[in-house]
Amino acid sequence: MKIATFNINGIKARAQALPAWLDEAQPDVAVLQEIKxxxxxxxxxIIEERGYNLETHGQxxxxxxxxxxxxxxEDVHRGLPGDDEDVQARWIEATVVGKxxxxxxxxxxxxxxPVELNADGTPVAGGxxxxxxxxxxxxxxxxxxxxxxxxxxxMAGDYNIIPQAEDARRPxxxxxxxxxxxxxxxxxxxxxxxxxxxxxRARNSAPGQYSxxxxxxxxxxxxxxxxxxxxxxxxxxxxxxxxxxxxxxVRGREKPSDHVPVWVDLDL
DNA sequence: ATGTCCTATGTGATAGGA
Numbered sequence: 001m002k003i004a005t006f007n008i009n010g011i012k013a014r015a016q017a018l019p020a021w022l023d024e025a026q027p028d029v030a031v032l033q034e035i036k037x038x039x040x041x042x043x044x045x046i047i048e049e050r051g052y053n054l055e056t057h058g059q060x061x062x063x064x065x066x067x068x069x070x071x072x073x074e075d076v077h078r079g080l081p082g083d084d085e086d087v088q089a090r091w092i093e094a095t096v097v098g099k100x101x102x103x104x105x106x107x108x109x110x111x112x113x114p115v116e117l118n119a120d121g122t123p124v125a126g127g128x129x130x131x132x133x134x135x136x137x138x139x140x141x142x143x144x145x146x147x148x149x150x151x152x153x154x155m156a157g158d159y160n161i162i163p164q165a166e167d168a169r170r171p172x173x174x175x176x177x178x179x180x181x182x183x184x185x186x187x188x189x190x191x192x193x194x195x196x197x198x199x200x201r202a203r204n205s206a207p208g209q210y211s212x213x214x215x216x217x218x219x220x221x222x223x224x225x226x227x228x229x230x231x232x233x234x235x236x237x238x239x240x241x242x243x244x245x246x247x248x249x250v251r252g253r254e255k256p257s258d259h260v261p262v263w264v265d266l267d268l
Numbered sequence: 269a270t271g272t273c274c275t276a277t278g279t280g281a282t283a284g285g286a
Contacts, residue, residue: 214273
């Protein structure tokens with residue numbers, strides 16, 4: 001089963017590029033981020049006419065996630081638990097049943113910039129970095145709950161985290177950025193410490209493998225990228241991992257997203 | 269090193285997010 005993640009940066013702007021990639025890559029399941037659309041305005045036909053089931057969790061203008069699958073999507077949940085006040089659409093999960101069932105979580109983790117810190121180094125309450133750290137604490141809790149349920153699961157999406165220096169062309173430029181600061185990296189490491197596996201790093205140890213290149217400053221032409229789109233696998237899901245790849249060439253096409261798809265092949 | 273793109277508003281140019 002091929003499962004992909006793709007931050008499309010706007011469904012309306014990607015109405016050509018997304019179906020073109022689906023036709024070529026033929027994922028069984030895909031999670032999308034930054035659909036930037038309310039559910040009612042999502043052009044469902046470009047997904048459904050390709051034989052996919054579709055569940056969206058959108059909002060006006062920003063954010064928004066979706067999951068599509070050739071198999072039925074069961075027990076769909078929208079929104080990351082832990083804060084009833086949070087109105088940002090960044091989390092969707094559903095169960096897909098192949099040889100066995102797997103819980104698939106699609107996420108768009110907050111960017112976190114600009115970083116605002118108090119004198120003691122803690123994030124300023126109510127700021128964007130504070131929101132990122134609080135969201136990651138909720139993500140940790142959700143991962144713990146899923147582990148306790150003993151269901152195979154994966155959490156895929158735009159984590160807005162550069163895990164290690166080798167995941168950036170210019171790591172020194174990101175040291176103070178919310179995507180690579182020590183607090184952000186430590187929170188990501190705490191997820192791994194639960195026993196989750198970074199699928200890409202389990203299959204590829206080479207540096208210079210990126211999933212995002214900024215539209216600005218010729219970042220793509222200079223290969224000035226970062227790896228911020230990740231698959232974290234539960235232990236039972238990791239046992240099924242056959243492959244994990246980045247569809248880098250998608251970034252060089254007509255009217256691309258600033259992210260490219262990442263996918264795993266699982267034996268189920 | 270800020271050289272771009274996307275969305276909303278509202279119909280042209282700005283603002284905000286990334």
